[in-house]
Each structure stands twice: as structure tokens, then as C-alpha cells.
Amino acid sequence: MTAALALSETLPGLTKAVSLARLAGAGKIYGSGETAVAALADATLDIMPGEVTLIEGPSGSGKTTLISILGLLLKPTSGEVWIEGRNVAGLTERDLPALRARNFGFVFQGFNLFPALTALENVAIAIEMKDPKAKDPRGEARRLLDLVGMTSRSHHLPADLSGGQKQRVAIARALGGNPPIIVGDEPTAALDTKTALSVMELLRELASSHGRAVVVVTHDPRLERFADRVVRVEDGRISAIDHA
Amino acid sequence: MLYVASMWTLARKLLLHDRLRFAVAIAGVSVSVMLVLVQVGLYFGFMNTASSIIDASHADLWVGKAGNESFEFASPFDERAFYKVASVQGVERTERVLMNFAQFKVADGGDLGVQVVGIETTAGYSPLLAPWHVVAGDANRLGEAGAIVVDRSEYKKLKIDRVDHRTEITGVSAHVVALTEGIRSFTTSPIVFADMRTARSFMPGLGTNAVTYVLVRVKPGESVDAVKTRINQLPHLAAYTTREISQRTRTYWSSRTGVGAGFFTTAVLGVIVGFVVVGQILYSGTLQYIREYGTLKAMGAKNSMVVRVILLQAMISAAIGFVVGGVLAVGMQAAMAKANLSVALFPGLYGATLVVTIAMCSFASLLSIVKVLRLDPASVFKG
Numbered sequence: 077m078t079a080a081l082a083l084s085e086t087l088p089g090l091t092k093a094v095s096l097a098r099l100a101g102a103g104k105i106y107g108s109g110e111t112a113v114a115a116l117a118d119a120t121l122d123i124m125p126g127e128v129t130l131i132e133g134p135s136g137s138g139k140t141t142l143i144s145i146l147g148l149l150l151k152p153t154s155g156e157v158w159i160e161g162r163n164v165a166g167l168t169e170r171d172l173p174a175l176r177a178r179n180f181g182f183v184f185q186g187f188n189l190f191p192a193l194t195a196l197e198n199v200a201i202a203i204e205m206k207d208p209k210a211k212d213p214r215g216e217a218r219r220l221l222d223l224v225g226m227t228s229r230s231h232h233l234p235a236d237l238s239g240g241q242k243q244r245v246a247i248a249r250a251l252g253g254n255p256p257i258i259v260g261d262e263p264t265a266a267l268d269t270k271t272a273l274s275v276m277e278l279l280r281e282l283a284s285s286h287g288r289a290v291v292v293v294t295h296d297p298r299l300e301r302f303a304d305r306v307v308r309v310e311d312g313r314i315s316a317i318d319h320a
Numbered sequence: 321m322l323y324v325a326s327m328w329t330l331a332r333k334l335l336l337h338d339r340l341r342f343a344v345a346i347a348g349v350s351v352s353v354m355l356v357l358v359q360v361g362l363y364f365g366f367m368n369t370a371s372s373i374i375d376a377s378h379a380d381l382w383v384g385k386a387g388n389e390s391f392e393f394a395s396p397f398d399e400r401a402f403y404k405v406a407s408v409q410g411v412e413r414t415e416r417v418l419m420n421f422a423q424f425k426v427a428d429g430g431d432l433g434v435q436v437v438g439i440e441t442t443a444g445y446s447p448l449l450a451p452w453h454v455v456a457g458d459a460n461r462l463g464e465a466g467a468i469v470v471d472r473s474e475y476k477k478l479k480i481d482r483v484d485h486r487t488e489i490t491g492v493s494a495h496v497v498a499l500t501e502g503i504r505s506f507t508t509s510p511i512v513f514a515d516m517r518t519a520r521s522f523m524p525g526l527g528t529n530a531v532t533y534v535l536v537r538v539k540p541g542e543s544v545d546a547v548k549t550r551i552n553q554l555p556h557l558a559a560y561t562t563r564e565i566s567q568r569t570r571t572y573w574s575s576r577t578g579v580g581a582g583f584f585t586t587a588v589l590g591v592i593v594g595f596v597v598v599g600q601i602l603y604s605g606t607l608q609y610i611r612e613y614g615t616l617k618a619m620g621a622k623n624s625m626v627v628r629v630i631l632l633q634a635m636i637s638a639a640i641g642f643v644v645g646g647v648l649a650v651g652m653q654a655a656m657a658k659a660n661l662s663v664a665l666f667p668g669l670y671g672a673t674l675v676v677t678i679a680m681c682s683f684a685s686l687l688s689i690v691k692v693l694r695l696d697p698a699s700v701f702k703g
Contacts, residue, residue, distance in 0.1 A: 140701045149618055149698035176697075177620025184700060188615040190330070192337030197329065204326045205621035213326065253620070261701050 095158070096256050096289050097123040097146060097179070102155035102165070104141050115141040116312050119155070123257060128283045128290045128302055133309035139293045140261065142309060146291065147180050147259045148172050177206040181250025183260040187242040189234040195221060195245040196230040203252035210253075220248040224278060240271035247278060251288075258282065260292040264299065276302045327625070331632035334609060345601035349641020349677065350648060352594025356587045356673050357649035358656075358663055363574075363583040365662030370506035370573045371566040373437065377449040379415075379535035380544045382565045383551055386558040390576075391569040392435065392507055394419065396530035401557055405534045408550045410542035415440040415448045417533040421509060422522045425488040427479040434478075434489070435509045438519025448535040451513045457483035457498030462515045467497040473660050474510035489522040504660065506573050591680050598637055599684035606630060606688035611700060618697040630688045638681035642674055 104116040116138040123129065123146070133139050144150035145157060148164065157165045159179055167175070189198045199217035203210050210216065221230045224244040234242055243263055250258050258279065264272035280302040282288045292299070300306055300320075308316040335342050368375070374382065374391065383405050388394040396418065406414040418438035423431040439449050441463040451459045451469040461467050468489070475481060485496045489512070505511050520528055536559070538547045544561060551559040560568065574580035606613070613626050653663040 144698045144701050147618070149696075149701065173617070173620045173622050175620075176618065180619070182615065182618050182700070184611075184615065186611065188611050188700060190334070190609065190612045192333040193330065197326075197333070201326055201330050202616065202619055202621075205616050205625055206619055208625070250619075 094125065095122040096125055098156075098158040099142075099146060099152075100156040100158065102142075102145050102152040102157060104138075104145060104150065105153045114312050116145065116152075119145075119314050121146070121307060121314065121317075123289045123291060125256060125287045125289050126283050127304040128280055128292070130299060130303040130306045131291065131293045131309060132295065132297070132300075132306055133315075137309045138312040139309050141312075142307075142314075143259050143261065143291060143293055147182065147257075148176050177253055177255075179255050179257055181247075181252065181255045181258045183243065183246050183250050183258060183263040185262040185265045187234065187239075187246045187266075189242060189245060189249070191234050194231050194233055195226055195237065195241075195248075198234070198245060199249045199252055202249045206253035213252075216252065217248070220251050221245070223251070224248045238271070239267045240275060243267065243271075243275050244278065247275070247282075251282070256287070257289045257291065260290070262293055262295070264294065264296060269298070272296065273298070327628055327632055331629050332636060334605060334629070335633050335636055338605070338608075341601055341605065345598055345637045346641050346644060348597025348601070349594050349637055349681065350644040352590045352597075352680065353642050353645025353673060353677055354648040354652065355590025355593075356676060357646065357665060357669065358652045359583045359587040359590065360669055360673075361649065361653065361663035361665045362656075362661065363580060364664035364666075364669070366506060366579055367570040367574065368664055369504050369662060371569045372503060373449070373511070374562060374566045374569060376452050377535060377562060378446075378537070379448040379562055380538040381536035381548055381551065381559050381561060383534040383536060383557055383559045384532065384565075386556050388558070390572050391565065392419065392505070394532050396420070396526050396532050397556065399529040399531050401554070402531055402534050404554050405536060405551055405557070408547060408554070410539055410547040410550065411536055412539040412542075413448070413537040415535045416516055416531040417449060417535060418516060418519045418523070418526070418530060419532040420523045420526060422490045422512075424478060424510070424512065426477075427487075432477060433509050434512045435505050435507060436489070436512050436514055436519050436522050438514050438516045441515045448537060451498065451500050451503065453501045453503065454498050455501045457496065459498040459500075459513075461497035462513065462518075464495075464497065464515075466492065466494045466518055466521075467515065468494045468518070469498045469500060469513040470496055470510060471500045471503045473501070473504060477510055490524070492521045494518075494522070502662075504662075591676060594641070594677075595680050595684045598634065598641075598681050599687055602630065602633060602637075602685050602688045603691070605633070606691050610691070610695065613692050614695050614697055614700040617692075617695060618700050623693055626692045627689050630685050630692065631682065634681040634685035635678065638677045641681075642677045645677075646670060646673075 099119050099121045102119045106113045106115055119142055131139050131142060145152050152165055156163045159175060164175060196217050199220055200213040203213040203216050221227055224247050226244050229237060229241055264275050276299050279290045283290045304320050306318045307314055385395045385397045402416055420436060421433050422436045424434040426432050440447055455472060459469050470478060483496050483499060487494050503511055538544050548559045616626060649665060653665055656663050
């Protein structure tokens, strides 16, 4: 794996000092009036390149709302979301796909790979969907699968892959289009301990060696050893940020 | 280009991944296409049959008694009108046609109603109307007293099996001199061609001077419409171009019998069945991959891209279903021909059916498209 990651994958022009994304006092209220529910309140967080940030908290604490707002999948009802040097909290869904494509890759607990497509095709189609003008999406997909150690399984369907292998393919897919931020929603929850640690190790490598910012929601405290920061969320608020 | 290829690959693989579901979708489109082709083809087949005698003529104008509603049930008029038409300026040639029903004596002793078509058989002339598709015997012998030409497809009804078969029509001796193929009547009564004199002998009740139509050939360089106008100035007569009377006859049978509405209703039902089947299959497929579509949207794929994948699936279903349905329709055409039913399949019908199929599958995909358009990309983080 380390050998595979030795390929040049650094993000040009980025240093640790620059915040890739920033939440400033972000909040989200669902519903209105007496039925209003505050899912997140006053969340402030900087996402830095090369860092792994874990977001932990009990179920219903607001973790998913936090990363949904951070990943531009959900509009906050208050506060600011800074991406590419501007506050994008007020942008409409029409403007957001291009921003998401440039800045984020997503990894999910359930992998969300098209079962009819091979590993290579799953990655290539995501690259093309992000950038229809991509010059060699299949070549790029092969390179990314090599990066995550999946070259030998690139022509297999998801059904023929183990959980860990599927998640590696999903990580390769998230890297398509070279986004600076990888957001994972419990990406190790469906994996056994050994595989989960191996996947987390891969994400750690992507941050350390390739300058990506990795933000992972998890319930698993064993993953904390891979993190630079652990953001704890309780009752819709960031209760603590622990630095490693 | 690569982008289109990938969309195509994704659409094709999503469709083919669940082969049973794909087979059901193709079956739905195929049956729909076949129903449309066969039903509309049957309609045009019937209409072609209804106007076949007119369409096979070489006349520029057909002149009948004014007020005739139906081609087959036209009232006869006195032969003197024939001479008046012949003398109209611009008329090069005229021929008489006598049409009416008579009783054909079949071999077992019973009688069968036939539609007698009396035509001119003057030697040395190529008539404006004569039996066509002659497959046995010699239609030039029609000038013989009692000579008739019948269609091979009516063998069973008329209980004849060969040229020179002898019988009686309305008690008058008749013998078969030639057999044709594919000449049938919309009324289902077998058509019997005979010379004018023979035809009159079969229908004594009409008298010896009756004619039903006068066929007109216009002089070269003369305007057919101008000659038609002049003939229409003659009392009690109405002239139609061959095209007009053909269309008039088709319209009469189509509206009077309701055959058009019947066939087209079945064809529309076929389209509805196809619409429902394809719509249901595409929608269930969309639901199956909804998280994957959501993932693509979350990663920055535009709605238009995801919609294109669904539309491509609809187009693939339409194309394959159209080909399969088209082949099935040809098979049905052959099977129906054995039952003397004519299914008219022609390029224009195939073209129109292809357009209907594409529209049907496109509309069927609307529900799926609305589903992915409304799909909240944030939903990929829920559950």
C-alpha cells in the first residue's frame, strides 16, 4: 500500500496554513414554529489540508448534519460556509454541483457502487460525471485504483469484492477529479476491525502524503489514533475539539 | 465523445444487470410495437381491400350517379349517360363498369352472394379496368359468353378448384377462365369479373342498358380537374378522380363500420400497455439504484447527466423492443395471410411506429426522471 501511495499525489499550491473549508457559526433548523428542531447550532470548524478530522458523537447528535453542510449537500439556516475563499452558504443547488465536484469526494458506509459496473467503470463514470471534459477518465481511474491498491481487481464487479475492497474502490472514486477534501460517513462501520483499520490507514496516507483533508464521521474510538483532531458533537453543538 | 460512450455504458449495464427485468421491459415494448403495427396494418389492409378495384384501374376519372354513398352499393344509371360523358370536351376514352350482387351456385347446391364486376373487353384495347394478378388461366377469354374470373383466395367459399370450373350465376351458365390472387372485397362477398354482356345476363333485374360507373381517360395535355368540372355539369352525375373516389371509399368503410376506431383503439391500448410496463420497469430500476444516483449527484454530477442515463435506458428499451416487435409483426402478417387477412406493413408505418415507440418510452421514463430530479443529494448520508 505504501508503495502504491508513493505515486505523486500532492495537491499543488496548498499548504497546511490554508483552510480548505470553513464553517462559521453554521446552524440548521428543520421545520418551523412549534415543530422546529435544531439539528445543529453555531458550528465553527476549519478544514485543513493534510489533516484527518474525526467527527464523533452519539446518534442524533448532529454529526451527519455537520458534514452535510460542510460537503455542500445541505444549506445551513444560519452561519457561513467558506469554500474557495468565499461564503457559499447562500448559493442555490444549481450552483453547488460544480463546487462539490471541484472540492469534495465522498465515501459512504454502504459503498454506493453501481453493482452493474466494474471497479474501473465505477471510478471512471464518477470522474466523467464530475468533469465531462476529462481527457482520459479510464486512465485516471486505473491510476487511482492503483493508488488504493486495487489494480488487480479493477475489472471485477462489486459483488465479487470484499467489503474492504469495495471501500477502497469507493475511496478511489472519491479521489476522482482530484478534490482536496474527502468526506466519509462512517466508512468503516460495515467492515471488520482489521479491514476498517486498513481503510483508515489508507485515508491517513492520503492526508499525510498527498495533502488531502479527510473528514470522517465515526462511532469507533479505535480510529482516533489516525486523527489529527477529534471533533465531538453533542445535542447539535460542537462540544469539544481534541487535538492529537 | 468519451462522455457519451460512458453514459451509454452505464445505461446499458444498468438495464442488463437484471436480465429478467430487462426481458420484461423488452417484452412490454415488443408487444406494444407488434400490436400497433398489426392493428394499424390490418386497418390499412382492409382499406386497401376496400379500394383495390379503384386503385387497380388506369382511369383518370370515375363517373357515377350523383348521391352515391358507397362504391360497392352504387345505383346504376342509364347507358345514355355514358355517351354524354364520352362526348365531353377533353375526354379521350370511356369504358363502362357494371357492379352489383348476384347469386353464385356452389358445388353442394347452395347459393352464395358474389359481387359481379362487369367490364369492357373490346379486343385490341388495353382496358381501363381488368382483373390483375392473374395466376392461372387467361383473362383475355373474358369476352367468351359466360366467362368469369375469380380469386384463388375464394376457392373454399365458392367450392371451386380449377380453371374451367362450370357453374351458374343467377341461373345463367358461367365458367372460370382465369384465377387471380389477392383480389378481395371489403364486403367479404367474392369478386367475380365478367364481360359487360355476361355481367348483364347475371343481373337481369338491372335491364340491358344499366351501367354503374363510367371510367374516363383524359386526353394528353388536358387538365383532369377541368374535365371533371365539365362532367359534373351533366345532370345526375358525379365525377371523381381515381384518387378521390379511392379515398372516399376508404373513408366510407372506415367511418360506417367503425373499423378505424376499433383498430386504432386496440393500437392505443397497445401503446398504453407498453407505457405502463416500461414505466414500471424503469421506475423500479431507478429506485434500485437511487443511492448510486444520489452519490453521483453528491459528487457534483448535474441533474442533466443523470437524466440522460435514464433517457438512454428508455431509448435502448425502445430500440430493441421496436426491432423485436417489428419482426413479430412480420410473423403475424404471414400467419394472418393464411386466413385471408391482409396486414399492410410499409416503411411509413414502421417509421411512425418508431416515433410512437420512442415517445412512449420517453414518457414512460418521466416518473423516473422526476424521482432523480427531486433526489436530495444529502439523502446519501441518511441511513
